[in-house]
Amino acid sequence: MSTQRLAGLPSGRRTKLVMLALWVVIAAVLGPLALKLADVQDNDSLGSLPAGAEASRAAAREEAAFPEPDALVAVAVYVRESGLTDADRAKVDADRAAFAAHALGGTVAEPVPAADGKALLLTFALAGDAEQQSAAVAPVKDRLAAQAPDGLRTALTGSAGAEDDFADAFKGLDVTLLLATVAAVAVLLLLTYRSPVLWVIPLLTAAVASQVAGGVVYLLVKHTGITVDLQSQNIMTILAVGVGVDYALLIVARYREELRRHEDRHEAMGIALRRSFPAICASAATVAIGLLCLLAADQPATHGLGPVGAIAVVATLFAMTTLLPAVLVLFGRWVFWPFVPRYTPGIEQQDVAADHGVWARIARLVGARPRTVWLATAAVLAALTFGVTNLSVGLPGDETFTDEVGSITGQRLIERHYPGGTLSPAVVIAAAGTATPVADAARTVDGVATVGEPERSADGRWVRIEATFAAEPTSPAAQEALQRLRDAVHGVPDSQVLVGGDTAFEVDGDSVTSRDNLVVIPLVLAVILLVLMGLLRALIAPLVLLASVVLSYAAALGAAGFILDAIGHPRLWSAVPLQTFLFIVALGVDYTIFLMTRAREETAQLGHRRGVLHALTVTGGVITSAGVVLAATFAALNVLPMVPSMQIGVIVTVGVLIDTLLVRSLLVPALAVHIGRFAWWPGRLSRATTAAEIPVSPPVPVS
Numbered sequence: 207m208s209t210q211r212l213a214g215l216p217s218g219r220r221t222k223l224v225m226l227a228l229w230v231v232i233a234a235v236l237g238p239l240a241l242k243l244a245d246v247q248d249n250d251s252l253g254s255l256p257a258g259a260e261a262s263r264a265a266a267r268e269e270a271a272f273p274e275p276d277a278l279v280a281v282a283v284y285v286r287e288s289g290l291t292d293a294d295r296a297k298v299d300a301d302r303a304a305f306a307a308h309a310l311g312g313t314v315a316e317p318v319p320a321a322d323g324k325a326l327l328l329t330f331a332l333a334g335d336a337e338q339q340s341a342a343v344a345p346v347k348d349r350l351a352a353q354a355p356d357g358l359r360t361a362l363t364g365s366a367g368a369e370d371d372f373a374d375a376f377k378g379l380d381v382t383l384l385l386a387t388v389a390a391v392a393v394l395l396l397l398t399y400r401s402p403v404l405w406v407i408p409l410l411t412a413a414v415a416s417q418v419a420g421g422v423v424y425l426l427v428k429h430t431g432i433t434v435d436l437q438s439q440n441i442m443t444i445l446a447v448g449v450g451v452d453y454a455l456l457i458v459a460r461y462r463e464e465l466r467r468h469e470d471r472h473e474a475m476g477i478a479l480r481r482s483f484p485a486i487c488a489s490a491a492t493v494a495i496g497l498l499c500l501l502a503a504d505q506p507a508t509h510g511l512g513p514v515g516a517i518a519v520v521a522t523l524f525a526m527t528t529l530l531p532a533v534l535v536l537f538g539r540w541v542f543w544p545f546v547p548r549y550t551p552g553i554e555q556q557d558v559a560a561d562h563g564v565w566a567r568i569a570r571l572v573g574a575r576p577r578t579v580w581l582a583t584a585a586v587l588a589a590l591t592f593g594v595t596n597l598s599v600g601l602p603g604d605e606t607f608t609d610e611v612g613s614i615t616g617q618r619l620i621e622r623h624y625p626g627g628t629l630s631p632a633v634v635i636a637a638a639g640t641a642t643p644v645a646d647a648a649r650t651v652d653g654v655a656t657v658g659e660p661e662r663s664a665d666g667r668w669v670r671i672e673a674t675f676a677a678e679p680t681s682p683a684a685q686e687a688l689q690r691l692r693d694a695v696h697g698v699p700d701s702q703v704l705v706g707g708d709t710a711f712e713v714d715g716d717s718v719t720s721r722d723n724l725v726v727i728p729l730v731l732a733v734i735l736l737v738l739m740g741l742l743r744a745l746i747a748p749l750v751l752l753a754s755v756v757l758s759y760a761a762a763l764g765a766a767g768f769i770l771d772a773i774g775h776p777r778l779w780s781a782v783p784l785q786t787f788l789f790i791v792a793l794g795v796d797y798t799i800f801l802m803t804r805a806r807e808e809t810a811q812l813g814h815r816r817g818v819l820h821a822l823t824v825t826g827g828v829i830t831s832a833g834v835v836l837a838a839t840f841a842a843l844n845v846l847p848m849v850p851s852m853q854i855g856v857i858v859t860v861g862v863l864i865d866t867l868l869v870r871s872l873l874v875p876a877l878a879v880h881i882g883r884f885a886w887w888p889g890r891l892s893r894a895t896t897a898a899e900i901p902v903s904p905p906v907p908v909s
Contacts, residue, residue: 215528216475216479216527216528216529216530216531216532216535217472217473217475217476217479217531217532217535218472218476219472222472222531222532222535222536223532223536225528225529225532226529226532226533226536229414229525229528229529229532232418233414233417233418235421236417236418236420236421236422237414237417237418237421238421239420239421239424239425240416240417240418240419240420240421240423240424241420242424243420243423243424243427243434243439244439246424246427246428246434247434247435247436247439248433248434248435254506254507255505255506255711255714255715255718256504256505256506256718258504259714259715259717259718260692260704260705260706260710260714261705261706261707261710261711261713261714262706262714263704263706264633264635264704264705264706264707264710265706267635267668267704268633268635268670268706271635271663271664271665271667271668271670272661272663272664272668272670275310275331276336277310277331277332277333277339278331278332278339278340278343278364278365278366278369279329279330279331279332279364279365279366280305280308280328280329280330280331280332280343280346280362280364280366280367281327281328281329281362281363281364281366281367281616281620282301282305282327282328282329282346282350282360282361282362283325283326283327283359283360283361283362283363283616283619283620284297284298284317284325284326284327284328284358284359284360285324285325285358285359285360285619285622285623286324286325286357286358286359287324288324288357289323289324290323290324290325290326290358291355293355293358294326294355294358295326297353297354297355297358298317298326298328300353301328301349301350302314302317302328304349305328305330305346305349308330308332308333308342308345308346309330309331309332309333310330310331310332310333311333312333313330314328314330315328315329315330320623320624321623321624322623324623325619325620325622325623325624327620327624329364332366339366340369340370340373342366343362343366343367343369343370344370346362346366347362347367347370347612350362359619361612361613361615361616361619362612362613362616363612363613363614363615363616363617363620364613364616367612367613367616368613370613371607371611371612371613371614374611382845384443386842386845387443387444387447387838387839387842388409388413388447390835390838390839390841390842391409391412391447391448391451391835391838391839392405392409394831394834394835394838395408395409395451395835398455398831398835399458399542400544400545401541401542401543401544401545402543403540403541403543404458404541404542407454407530407533407534407537407541408450408451408454408455408458408526408530409447409451411450411454411525411526411529411530411533412446412447412450412451412454412522412525412526413447414525414529415446415450415518415521415522415524415525415526416442416443416446416447416450416518416521416522418521418525419442419446419517419518419520419521419522420439420442422517422521423439423442423513423514423517423518426513426517432510432513432514433506433509433510434510434514435507435510437507437511437848437850437851438507438510438511438514438515439514440843440846440851441511441514441515441854442514442515442517442518443518444839444840444842444843445493445515445518445519445522446518446521446522447839448793448835448836448839448840449490449493449518449519449522449793449796449836450522450525450526451832451835451836451839452489452796452832452833452835452836453486453489453490453522453523453526453527453530454526454530455828455831455832455835456482456485456486456800456828456829456832457478457479457482457486457526457527457530457531458534458828459825459827459828460478460481460482461474461475461478461531461534462542462547463478463547463824464477464478465539465547465548465549466547466548466549466550467549467550468549469549471535471538471539472535475531475534475535478531479527479531481807483527484741484803485741485799485800485803485804486523486526486527487523487527488737488738488740488741488799488803489795489796489799489800490519490520490522490523491737492733492734492737492738492792492795492796492799493515493516493519493792493793493796494515494516494519494520494523495516495733495737496730496733496734496788496791496792497511497512497513497515497516497519497788497792498512498513498516499512499726499729499730499733499788500512500515500726500784500788501513502722502725502726502729503722503725503726503784504718504721504722505715505718505719505722505780505781507781508722508726508781508784508785511785564826564827565822565823565824565826565827566823568822568823568826568871568872569819569820569822569823569826569875570819572819572822572872572875572876572879573815573819573879576875576876576877576879576880577876577880579872579873579876580872580873580876580877580880583868583869583872583873583876584757584873586761586868587757587758587760587761587864587868587869587873588757588761590760590761590762590764590765590864591760591761591763591764592764593763593764593765593766593767593768593771594760594763594764594767595767596767596768596770596771596776597763597766597767597770597771597776597777597778598776598777598778599716599719599777599778599780599782599783600680600712600716600777600778600780601777601778601779601780601849601850602678602680602681602777605775605777605849606848606849606850607847607848607849608775608847608848608849608852609847621678625655625656625674625675625676630679630707630708630709631658631672631673631674631675631707632654632672632673632674632675632688632691632705632706632707632709632710633670633671633672633705633706633707633710634648634670634671634672634673634691634695634703634704634705635668635669635670635703635704635705635706636668636669636671636695636698636701636702636703636704637667637668637669637700637701637702637703638662638663638666638667638668638669639700640698640699640700640701640702640703641660641662641669641671642660643698643701644660644669644671644695644698644701644703645657645659645660645671647694647695647697647698648671648673648691648694648695650694651673651687651690651691651694652687652690653675653676653677653683653684653686653687653690653691654673654674654675654676654687654691655674655675655676656673656674657671657672657673657674658671658672658673658674659671673691675687675688675709679707679708679709679712680708680709680712684709685709685712685713687709688705688707688709688710688713689713691705692705692710715780716780719780719781719783719784722781722784723783723784726784726788727784727787730787730788730791730792731752731756731791734752734755734791734792734795735748735749735752738751738752738795738799741799741802741803742802742803742806742886742889743806743886743889743890743891744885744886744887744888744889744891744892745887745888746881746884746885746886746887747802747878747885747886750874750877750878750881750885751795751798751802751874752795754798754869754873754874754877755790755791755794755795755798755865755869756791757869758790758791758794758861758864758865758868758869759786759787759790759791759794759861761861761864762786762790762857762858762860762861762864762865763783763786763857763861765860765864766853766856766857766860766861769856769860770853770856775849775852775853778853779849779850779853781850782850782853782854782857785854786853786854786857786858786861789840789854789858789861790857790858790861790862790865793836793858793862794861794862794865794866794869796832797829797832797833797865797866797869797870798865798869798870798874800825800829800832801821801822801825801829801870801874801875802821802874802878804821804824804825805817805818805821805822805875805878806886806891807821808820808821809886809891810891814878814882814883814885814886814891815879815882818875818878818879819875819879821875822871822875826871829866829870830866830867830871832866833862833863833865833866833867833870834863834866836862837858837859837862837863837866838859840854840855840858840859840862841855841859842855843855844856
């Protein structure tokens with residue numbers, strides 16, 4: 207009864223207008239708030255660790271014991287591979303004098319020469335508040351590049367250079383991402399509907415859902431303290447558009463079917479909603495609850511993505527099941543022009559199935575040789591998994607951008623002429639009374655190039671010691687040296703020592719990621735299994751479906767491994783495997799839900815074999831279209847200049863296509879036919895025999 211009542215709201219003759227008015231109010235209230243979402247972004251969470259990690263505790267202790275102005279640090283690099291000349295040194299001296307106008311305290315320290323005589327560094331903190339510091343970077347860059355002698359290479363790095371490069375890279379890209387997403391979806395909807403009008407309605411409805419979700423997330427950030435960063439906001443947009451269009455395709459396809467059976471479009475929409483709502487609701491519940499499982503993650507960027515993505519899915523569910531149907535019913539049949547579905551009295555299921563020639567042939571193939579089909583498909587998926595060997599986890603900081611930027615160039619120049627950890631030494635914070643034994647222990651560590659003199663805090667309780675690694679800070683050699691350094695200094699009695707720094711953040715980040723994978727992945731799988739069991743009222747089919755989506759993920763990661771290796775980005779950001787697992791498994795199971803809920807419906811009337819094949823026939827086109835649309839929306843992430851976003855885009859795009867074209871189209875229906883009625887065990891469909899199973903003319907010919 208509740209489903210019937212819900213279906214009656216947007217499809218009723220009068221209530222559709224009430225529903226439209228309600229959405230106008232919702233959009234008017236929440237839409238303007240969505241525009242403020244960028245103002246409350248916290249992009250520090252993208253690279254941060256939980257407070258309990260040693261690197262985080264070391265940073266907190268250092269900040270408390272050695273308070274310093276919150277200033278961006280500029281590091282100007284000067285390199286001549288043949289050796290610095292007098293003209294080069296004169297350029298450095300002139301720049302040093304000019305930089306003093308922007309430096310904290312009005313002075314810049316003496317340049318630091320490289321041992322090989324080929325490089326010099328000028329390091330200084332920027333003066334002023336955050337806005338003034340950001341504004342100062344441009345004139346510093348201009349001065350650095352001006353009047354450089356021929357052959358002298360210069361670059362600006364440090365936090366000042368990195369922040370400026372980040373801002374430049376993402377300037378206007380939120381609009382670019384939205385336009386790329388909308389363009390891809392618009393083209394695919396035009397090809398799917400072959401109507402100059404219909405494609406606009408799902409797209410606009412998804413846009414409304416995205417804005418409403420953005421408004422809700424803004425309110426939650428302001429009043430509950432949840433974290434939203436640039437990546438989670440971009441993924442929120444992608445989810446709203448991609449998932450929304452998926453739901454729209456399913457509703458519109460079922461509505462088109464019912465328009466041929468019912469003269470009254472309100473009645474047709476009511477039936478279409480009642481029959482498609484359980485599958486759509488189960489799909490949304492799977493994705494939303496799966497996303498909320500990310501709250502169990504310790505990694506802040508992953509943890510914050512959970513509620514943001516779940517809000518996008520829930521907002522999209524309501525928009526697509528209430529606003530979209532009301533608009534479609536309001537406009538009537540003509541929105542399908544020029545292929546308007548006409549009312550045909552007495553039309554039967556086989557007549558509807560006859561409209562799906564390609565998928566009828568695929569269903570015929572599956573029905574004729576189910577065992578051969580699923581074994582062959584599984585073999586292809588298993589072969590794709592071998593590409594995983596091309597991937598590794600651990601994205602170096604100098605590979606964060608898809609194209610090299612100035613701050614990365616500066617880092618690489620420094621690495622060639624100074625000890626690898628010069629810009630990012632390990633920071634050892636220890637009790638003041640143990641300064642000498644801690645420093646001596648650090649000097650004995652293999653892989654530590656230099657150990658600085660202990661610096662005592664103002665209150666006399668702590669000392670800070672910087673240890674420079676011989677290797678580049680994010681390299682495996684530096685990470686191994688960090689572990690040896692921690693072991694050595696932790697062994698000093700009563701030292702209360704903590705070791706932080708960039709290398710420590712890398713090591714602790716890997717540890718946190720491993721923990722999150724072990725906790726969240728089983729949780730997501732358990733949620734999906736429970737949703738499938740409740741929806742299909744069976745145990746065997748959900749277990750088979752769960753195994754299929756896990757295999758699909760492994761194949762997607764492998765196929766993406768070949769692609770990412772070919773384009774030069776095989777080292778994954780630490781959070782990518784978990785986030786892509788969630789998207790591929792939770793979103794990929796959507797299509798299986800759409801197929802199997804229809805199969806369950808048809809099995810009750812036609813019998814198991816014919817029901818599964820009929821469901822494949824009538825849902826094949828719309829689900830494939832939905833999968834291609836969703837893949838296109840995630841592919842739009844490739845317009846962003848960040849390697850983590852690009853990696854997520856590639857893996858999820860490949861995964862959705864594999865799930866749509868192979869798993870849902872061939873593997874799942876072939877397995878269902880091969881297993882037979884036992885797939886519905888212990889539900890009543892595993893035991894019942896319908897009259898329809900007595901041989902009659904089948905809706906899908908099988909040999």
